[in-house]
Amino acid sequence: MTGFERVAAADAIRESSPQVVSVGGRTVGLFHHEGSFHAVDNRCPHMGFPLSEGSVDAGVLTCPWHHARFELSCGDTFDPFADDVPTFPVEVRDGEVYVDPDPDPETPPADRWKERLEHGLREALDLVIAKATLGLDGADVPPTVPLTVGTTFGADYRRDGWGSGLTTLAAMGNLAEDLRPADRRRARYVGLGAVADDCADEPPFFAQDRLATDRVPPDRLIEWFRETIDLRDADGAERVVRTAVAECDRSTLAAMFVAAATDHRYLDSGHRLDFVNKAFELLDRIGWEHADRVLPTLVPALADADRAEERSSWRQPIDVAGLVTDAAADLPDLVAAGAGRTWTEPEDFVERLLDDDPHAALSALTDAVAAGASADALARTVARAAARRVAQFGTANEFRDWNTVHHTYTYANAVCGLAARTDAPETYRAVFDGAVSVYLDRFLNTPPVPLPDPDGDRDPDATLTDLLETFEVEADDTVGRAGRLTAEFLASGGDAARLKRALGEVLLREDAGFHPRQNVEAAFTRHGAVVDDDPAAARLHLVATARYLAAHTPTRREGEQTFRIAERLDRGEAIHEA
Template identity: 40%
Template structure:
């Protein structure tokens, strides 16, 4: 047992009212109230202000910085934005006061988990930040931290899956790219977006499955898939939910569920500018991270959105001046036979560079036919999707800043949709989902005006010199519209042999130090994942693809910085508090 700490005589404490003594690694404030002695951690658990300078009245200790209030006996706070203050056992021996240095209410993993839930429920960023920092420092798995956010976001947002859960999933995916501070920032940002998006949105209650009590009344997967597809077609989200929950109850695999859901999503063209398919992909990605037992709430959270989606085959741009709908509708019936009878050559005879150039061309009809030929010659649907994603990234890498600023989002939508299709096809390649590869290619075509004029791809200079310090890139992005300058910096860094892992981390911090909007998180994650796929190959196209993806994400982030940076400031406060720094003192 730890040795007791002498606090002084009872009479002296009564005369002084409060005294600070040195604890184990921290200070303890000792108070006398109604002839009883109480000891609390002297650091206000909200933001670290010394509590001995506060006021004790009616048994309530009030901090004088932000007026957080604490029950002097239990340490409990009256303010949900503050944490409980640790209290310490006190012994009085012959008029001398001694304090045990081990608090009654020690911080535990379970308490930190509960505080994270509190922060999400009350939408308090600092509480979320302190919980994430505490859990990460305690070695609590990042996927378990994310699980708390996913459970909350899929339960307490009646309108279902949205950008918050997408950001959280994306940040979980890129954690290996980041240092420890970056990982804290990534989880914090994702969780805060979940909390903000769920605030005041109401609880979502599951409808329940159809009866599955015996074999006679159990429907086949094929029948359920047909019902589900029809429900989505007529925008019946409730019917679709009951069918989906029935398929889950019957134990069908994630691959089967993905096929069922993706088929319905891709029955129409580029639904909701790609967000719907992207959300579906992210839901299956997070399931792989946190466990299949979460399928009912996670997958059904995708359904409230289906009642109000845009179907781009109905839009003017997809029908005029070039009718893109007709050639696609003629091509899609051929996909089943093509994929069933494909040769086993693996597309070895296909010029993939020429195929990417064709996707970027002004001839969409030829693009459709070229893509069909590629599939016939053994190019897999996932590989074709990878090439379309590269073409979409090329649009961003060449996006000219003379375009309307909001047009960044247009090319971003195409890229993240194409990436979601690629990742989904890597899990399961069906003819129905393969249709989405063609939607992506047509969207690349429709975005062609955003490369008119086309931003020049920078050429490296002084390649024999040492690579630059990555901090230079962060400093550059402290100024607005350093798009071309940042691109040149990155090209030189790569040409000089700069460490890519340091660059990934630097780009991650360029994102996470900002009050970034939804699409910037999408951009970083999709670029990093696609880059990883290409990095496994040794070819001229693979090297071009890697540079293109890095250029695309660099230019996009540079175009959207700097911001107010309120959120990362909150996270920095939490990290400094955890280290025991004094925020209230001058630097």
């Protein structure tokens, strides 16, 4: 009888079932059904309603609130949206009912919540994903565990491969350090939910086997990968990727993907290179032992991508695709000329990239390469120019045109990320593509919205309060106001880390969707990368993303409501009560 506690007389339960008893600090529903006694946690695992108010028929306990059904003797649920309800051992001795309120768990909490997360992903159940995210955190499981579960699920269960879900998961992982501690769990929930949505009702992904040989040099693997992608041969490209993962280092893998993704111009409005960068970033977090599972998922969309040189905007009235091709052809000589030289960025360099003449922008870049500029340094300048397009976007344009400047910006951020991984000369081609996209976006700055020029004499606390209120309303000047207040906060000595936490909180509470999540993550990344060397450029990135975020808020906040329900249940609150 060790661990068992007396709870009631057996005859009393037979005459009046169910009854609610308190035992071992738990509230337990005690049932007598078909000659047997059963003890279950009285909180429905779905949303906490008292199961003692439910009904029992043919061994099935049904919660009256959302009709979740449970097998009474073991607690297993019949309904995917509900968890299994905990049950407790019952003994009847000398006419008395005893319950053990603390039996040894069959599954450790960390393993149980990991299983629940996998279940939530399979069924695309936001509340289950939220509960599992909180449960894993409460069990002191490292954040890499849910990230790994989400990554491997997303890699295995979407036939088209890497998509917006895994990109969102990677972005949320990147944001974590800039968020309030309380928001880091919310960010994981957002990323995992995006993976589930992206994979819902999709057939699984089956990657091709690697090539059996281990005698192919890296240069040949890169050559094969470029050729198969060029021919849109996804199957062949997958075999090459899996071979390269086994044989090549990370820098070579980055060079291989950059080369294939820049043999054609600005694939899928920049998404393909951005997805490559996010896959590499996510592997940095969860471990490169998963590369064989993750990197092949990039191939289908890369092989099937829309190629910008096939668009009229890249061919008429100026053949900008041809300009990039010509500049790329000169890269061997340009890189050789710049070897051993140190490049210093001219003061007007970004203005040249924003010029109305694409020849001027590309000439500025090729001259810089010949002067010793690295692809990493030039990528940063293109990202700054792309941020200007967002910061000066004219709201008289159609709303969907926000996406145009956004795509250029997140593409430029991806180029920065990949340029830091590989010194392959093809990375310069990605820089050139980004610069051309900046040029093509010029009409969305016609006329350009002036950049904020604040006095810097306001109280930062009051300014931040006003900024947060801006995201709560829709008004004609919401976008402009968000940019001005962000600039004013920073100019008045406001802490950029505090601003990021506030913007992150706004992002996560909204049903922001894919693009705002991308945008904020890119801005935070670029701000962190340049704040020590170029504070003015760092401020620009935050002003730009504040404007973009303001354009996409407020929303219905359905996801936030689900997460708050999960938090209240995690705290044991009775959410069915007023």
